[in-house]
Amino acid sequence: MRSLWFLTYNPMSLLFPSWSTSIPGHGCSSMRPEKQVVRDFYDLYGWEKSVDGVYKDTSAFVDRRPVLDRYRHRTHRRVSKYLPVQGEYFLDAGCGAIPHREYLEYSRGYRHRVCVDLSEKALKEARAKLGDHGLYVVADVTNLPLADDTFDAAVSAHVLYHVPYDEQEAGVQELYRTLARGRVGVIIYSWPDYWYSWLRRRCVRLCMLLGNLPGIRGAWNVIRMITGKHRQAAGNDQCMTGNERPPLYFRPHDRRWFRQTFGAKVSMEIRAWRSVDRLFTERMIPDNSFGRFLLAVIFRCEDLFPHLLGRMGRYPLIILRK
Numbered sequence: 001m002r003s004l005w006f007l008t009y010n011p012m013s014l015l016f017p018s019w020s021t022s023i024p025g026h027g028c029s030s031m032r033p034e035k036q037v038v039r040d041f042y043d044l045y046g047w048e049k050s051v052d053g054v055y056k057d058t059s060a061f062v063d064r065r066p067v068l069d070r071y072r073h074r075t076h077r078r079v080s081k082y083l084p085v086q087g088e089y090f091l092d093a094g095c096g097a098i099p100h101r102e103y104l105e106y107s108r109g110y111r112h113r114v115c116v117d118l119s120e121k122a123l124k125e126a127r128a129k130l131g132d133h134g135l136y137v138v139a140d141v142t143n144l145p146l147a148d149d150t151f152d153a154a155v156s157a158h159v160l161y162h163v164p165y166d167e168q169e170a171g172v173q174e175l176y177r178t179l180a181r182g183r184v185g186v187i188i189y190s191w192p193d194y195w196y197s198w199l200r201r202r203c204v205r206l207c208m209l210l211g212n213l214p215g216i217r218g219a220w221n222v223i224r225m226i227t228g229k230h231r232q233a234a235g236n237d238q239c240m241t242g243n244e245r246p247p248l249y250f251r252p253h254d255r256r257w258f259r260q261t262f263g264a265k266v267s268m269e270i271r272a273w274r275s276v277d278r279l280f281t282e283r284m285i286p287d288n289s290f291g292r293f294l295l296a297v298i299f300r301c302e303d304l305f306p307h308l309l310g311r312m313g314r315y316p317l318i319i320l321r322k
């Protein structure tokens with residue numbers, strides 16, 4: 001059997017093909033309600049597939065129109081740029097079902113990918129894709145049952161902002177603690193606010209002011225009618241409505257919090273992963289070659305101004321160096 005020396009806490013929490021057990025607190029009432037909500041969302045809904053074979057989490061949160069294929073592919077691959085290409089142990093903290101093929105590739109040059117998640121359903125899906133390359137641990141990213149200085153690389157994508165607000169610091173510290181010295185970990189996070197939502201709010205306020213001028217209100221109503229139709233069409237195609245979904249806890253911190261909390265303790269760099277989100281793409285990116293062109297420009301800007309768009313865009317890459 002392969003070495004499990006890095007597992008410091010309850011080896012029974014490993015999820016093997018024929019059986020699984022849980023860490024203390026997993027599934028029992030001592031788990032915080034926010035975590036129960038997240039685990040139940042992913043166990044019972046997010047990592048279930050809908051009739052078209054797509055995870056419900058993906059259908060709910062991703063703009064899946066083909067016009068975005070290249071942008072999605074290139075931004076997923078952007079993560080690999082910061083990770084060493086090979087090593088022994090790769091940590092995937094909050095691996096989920098490993099829903100994208102590019103995400104599967106991150107650990108290609110590693111002997112083992114250690115997949116950690118609260119959701120057993122996530123780990124079963126991950127195991128179906130990774131097989132023996134993976135080791136599967138039901139655990140909480142804020143309290144990893146793993147030894148210090150172990151991993152040659154770590155990724156935690158779209159996980160920390162689902163961790164209770166006051167435990168996110170522990171999540172980052174656990175990633176840092178388990179990274180080997182001289183190695184790199186990458187977090188994909190979501191800022192609570194970004195340039196497009198900021199601009200929209202200001203535009204709406206300006207329009208409300210202008211709306212009081214004679215003749216403008218009529219024009220505004222026409223615009224709202226047109227854009228409202230466009231939104232409805234996009235929504236029908238790609239997502240379940242909020243009412244059909246179980247609740248999911250989500251509460252991100254802002255940049256200032258990261259700077260103040262980790263500034264002196266952890267070597268951290270913020271770069272752009274994706275500067276735009278689904279709200280932007282569904283409203284602004286038409287489903288044609290002009291849409292593809294706009295996304296290519298956005299991608300290029302993210303490469304040219306990684307720090308600026310890491311700060312001002314929707315999804316930053318937070319790079320930890322130990």
Ligand SMILES: C[S@@+](CC[C@H](N)C(=O)[O-])C[C@H]1O[C@@H](n2cnc3c(N)ncnc32)[C@H](O)[C@@H]1O
Nearest residue numbers: 042094095096117118119122140141157158159
């Ligand atoms: C949005 S999914 C992201 C999955 C994957 N990393 C990706 O990028 O596709 C979030 C995953 O994090 C897991 N998760 C959330 N909070 C967690 C925690 N405190 N400890 C471990 N896993 C957690 C959820 O169960 C879910 O599978």
